[in-house]
Amino acid sequence: METAIDSANKEANGISLSEKKVTVVFVLGGPGSGKGTQCANIVQHFGFTHLSAGDLLRAEIKSGSENGTMIQNMIKDGKIVPSEVTVKLLQRAMQDSSNDKFLIDGFPRNEENRAAFESVTGIDPEFVLFFECPEEEMERRLLSRNQGREDDNIDTVRKRFKVYMESSLPVIEYYIAKGKVRKIEAAKPVKEVFEAVKTIFTPLKEKELYLIDCKKPVELIEAAMEMETEQQLSTCRGAEAVLNLQPASSVSIAYHSLFGPHDDLVLLELDEKLLPDVLHNSLMKMQFFVLRPKHMPLSMSEPPTLYCLYRLQINHCCVEMHKILMRKIVSRNWWHQSSKWHLVSWKLFEVAPRIDRLKMLLSENPYRFDDALMSEELDEMEKNNTRLYSWSDLIDKVQASADELRSGLQALSAVEIDGYWRIVDENYMDGILNMLLHNSVLNDWSLNGLNEAEVVGVLQSDGFPCEIAHHCLQVYGSKMDDGMWRLDEKRVCIHFARGILRGGKIRMDNFMVEWMRKIPEEMQASFDMLTGEVLTEKLGIETWVYAFSVSSLPSAPAERFSMLFRERPKWEWKDLQPYIRDLSVPGLSSEGLLLKYTRRTQPTPDAEPVFSAR
Ligand SMILES: Nc1ncnc2c1ncn2[C@@H]1O[C@H](COP(=O)(O)OP(=O)(O)O)[C@@H](O)[C@H]1O
Numbered sequence: 001m002e003t004a005i006d007s008a009n010k011e012a013n014g015i016s017l018s019e020k021k022v023t024v025v026f027v028l029g030g031p032g033s034g035k036g037t038q039c040a041n042i043v044q045h046f047g048f049t050h051l052s053a054g055d056l057l058r059a060e061i062k063s064g065s066e067n068g069t070m071i072q073n074m075i076k077d078g079k080i081v082p083s084e085v086t087v088k089l090l091q092r093a094m095q096d097s098s099n100d101k102f103l104i105d106g107f108p109r110n111e112e113n114r115a116a117f118e119s120v121t122g123i124d125p126e127f128v129l130f131f132e133c134p135e136e137e138m139e140r141r142l143l144s145r146n147q148g149r150e151d152d153n154i155d156t157v158r159k160r161f162k163v164y165m166e167s168s169l170p171v172i173e174y175y176i177a178k179g180k181v182r183k184i185e186a187a188k189p190v191k192e193v194f195e196a197v198k199t200i201f202t203p204l205k206e207k208e209l210y211l212i213d214c215k216k217p218v219e220l221i222e223a224a225m226e227m228e229t230e231q232q233l234s235t236c237r238g239a240e241a242v243l244n245l246q247p248a249s250s251v252s253i254a255y256h257s258l259f260g261p262h263d264d265l266v267l268l269e270l271d272e273k274l275l276p277d278v279l280h281n282s283l284m285k286m287q288f289f290v291l292r293p294k295h296m297p298l299s300m301s302e303p304p305t306l307y308c309l310y311r312l313q314i315n316h317c318c319v320e321m322h323k324i325l326m327r328k329i330v331s332r333n334w335w336h337q338s339s340k341w342h343l344v345s346w347k348l349f350e351v352a353p354r355i356d357r358l359k360m361l362l363s364e365n366p367y368r369f370d371d372a373l374m375s376e377e378l379d380e381m382e383k384n385n386t387r388l389y390s391w392s393d394l395i396d397k398v399q400a401s402a403d404e405l406r407s408g409l410q411a412l413s414a415v416e417i418d419g420y421w422r423i424v425d426e427n428y429m430d431g432i433l434n435m436l437l438h439n440s441v442l443n444d445w446s447l448n449g450l451n452e453a454e455v456v457g458v459l460q461s462d463g464f465p466c467e468i469a470h471h472c473l474q475v476y477g478s479k480m481d482d483g484m485w486r487l488d489e490k491r492v493c494i495h496f497a498r499g500i501l502r503g504g505k506i507r508m509d510n511f512m513v514e515w516m517r518k519i520p521e522e523m524q525a526s527f528d529m530l531t532g533e534v535l536t537e538k539l540g541i542e543t544w545v546y547a548f549s550v551s552s553l554p555s556a557p558a559e560r561f562s563m564l565f566r567e568r569p570k571w572e573w574k575d576l577q578p579y580i581r582d583l584s585v586p587g588l589s590s591e592g593l594l595l596k597y598t599r600r601t602q603p604t605p606d607a608e609p610v611f612s613a614r
């Protein structure tokens with residue numbers, strides 16, 4: 001009968017394992033230190049294949065190999081079997097496996113083992129996991145192991161300890177010198193030991209990022225979630241466990257092998273109202289979408305810069321999604337292995353939506369007077385060529401929730417025209433606002449009580465499209481309870497200040513004269529309104545004013561601060577505050593932001609603090 005050793009011999013000239021690019025972790029420690037127990041956990045969570053040298057040798061005895069008796073006698077005596085035999089068994093097991101990540105447990109047990117493995121396979125271990133445990137504890141464990149092992153008797157155990165001290169410890173010292181040993185205190189309870197083991201394997205896993213593939217059958221996701229979370233969270237299972245995850249916490253989830261491998265990120269967006277449905281009834285209809293484009297940054301060290309999105313579909317019709325309950329980053333890897341489940345652990349980070357990107361996209365092609373004339377003639381082809389974005393295009397490109405996108409569009413004063421979201425050119429907005437004000441004088445309208453239908457009708461007859469007329473009311477006014485519109489003094493005044501300052505820096509007195517001249521009679525402008533819109537500068541005895549609008553600054557804090565300090569190396573708090581109050585960084589207070597990006601100095605205790613670049 002052909003044994004494992006015989007056939008491994010035959011294969012010795014086949015594909016070399018080093019060509020197969022395998023990852024090997026050696027697991028060492030005294031007999032009974034818990035190597036086998038922890039290896040089982042590592043396999044479950046990190047997708048390695050476990051190869052126990054002892055188990056392979058015992059299987060070889062059972063197989064009736066010609067070496068069987070020799071191996072049996074050596075084990076009974078606590079001795080180490082010749083490397084030739086053990087290395088071939090390991091080599092054969094690795095070659096037979098479709099996995100490329102192996103935990104080799106109980107090997108190399110002496111220098112000869114180590115050298116033979118190295119020269120036969122050419123493999124250098126990724127690292128060596130070393131379980132350190134006092135002898136009394138190991139002895140106690142071995143004598144109550146109850147696996148029917150012939151060598152778990154006090155005499156053999158003592159011999160094994162001696163061999164371990166004399167032959168195995170030098171191997172560990174060899175790897176310590178190479179900086180490869182990761183030591184674990186193994187005398188603690190199994191769970192605690194595994195916690196320590198996990199932290200060692202986690203950085204290894206983080207080298208790769210994976211995602212859920214939306215094209216795979218949904219039942220598999222659910223089944224997989226059920227399986228893993230059942231073990232992990234007794235009160236909270238399946239999709240519920242995922243949905244209930246708190247930011248910065250994590251849960252391990254298993255996916256069926258049909259899902260892998262993946263290399264992207266996922267984020268969850270879900271209408272709160274749908275939650276009960278999702279949790280109790282419609283689980284089978286869940287579908288996951290991946291919206292993160294390939295070019296997104298993958299750095300795990302800066303979670304707030306990562307954006308990912310996974311969406312929920314119910315009954316195969318896309319549901320309008322209102323609220324991000326959480327964003328999830330699949331932060332763990334996915335080892336290909338022969339067993340059918342793969343494991344992945346999710347970590348949640350709150351991330352900010354990419355509103356700068358929205359601004360950039362919409363600024364590519366603002367809506368101008370010409371568009372108003374051409375709108376009807378523009379066919380689909382032309383629209384594609386002129387970079388227009390519908391709601392769903394923006395959801396895809398901006399990676400914000402529906403709510404965030406809506407408020408981003410509002411902040412940019414964007415308007416939906418013919419199904420595409422547009423920023424309206426400033427000159428065009430100026431034209432329509434002036435026309436509205438002009439008509440209010442002609443028709444004796446009060447700016448505190450404008451009739452929508454009348455205003456829109458008149459503006460339309462002046463050649464402005466209906467959507468733009470409505471948009472003008474929305475941008476510069478607010479609708480009151482009685483259905484009438486009131487123009488907002490501040491917004492109108494800022495509009496005119498911006499218009500004047502578009503020409504560049506201007507002396508304060510000239511600016512004030514021109515500004516007052518533009519402002520409608522019913523309104524009162526005050527310079528305070530321009531906080532966060534303009535900066536002033538003393539040149540000799542004169543004060544000059546220039547546009548520096550918070551809305552034109554990037555929304556990412558690092559870029560924002562760098563822009564601010566480029567503008568002015570030192571800022572007093574009262575000047576700085578309007579330019580940073582809108583910054584919202586999940587998990588970081590405004591105090592935290594200042595600490596992170598600025599250096600604060602206070603010449604005397606009662607002087608105003610001054611902020612400069614850190
Ligand atoms: N951390 C631990 N605390 C208590 N008992 C343990 C622990 N780890 C393993 N054991 C038990 O000790 C015995 C030896 O563990 P095992 O994993 O077989 O060790 P090894 O593979 O290093 O010889 C087993 O019966 C196991 O259930």
Ligand SMILES: Nc1ccn([C@H]2C[C@H](O)[C@@H](COP(=O)(O)OP(=O)(O)O)O2)c(=O)n1
Pocket residue numbers: 030031032035052053054055057074075078079080081082086105106107108109113151160
């Ligand atoms: N590299 C190895 C590993 C194990 N053996 C033999 C000698 C060991 O005492 C037995 C049992 O090893 P195993 O790793 O299964 O068990 P313990 O860690 O000693 O509890 O197998 C060997 O000869 N060479």
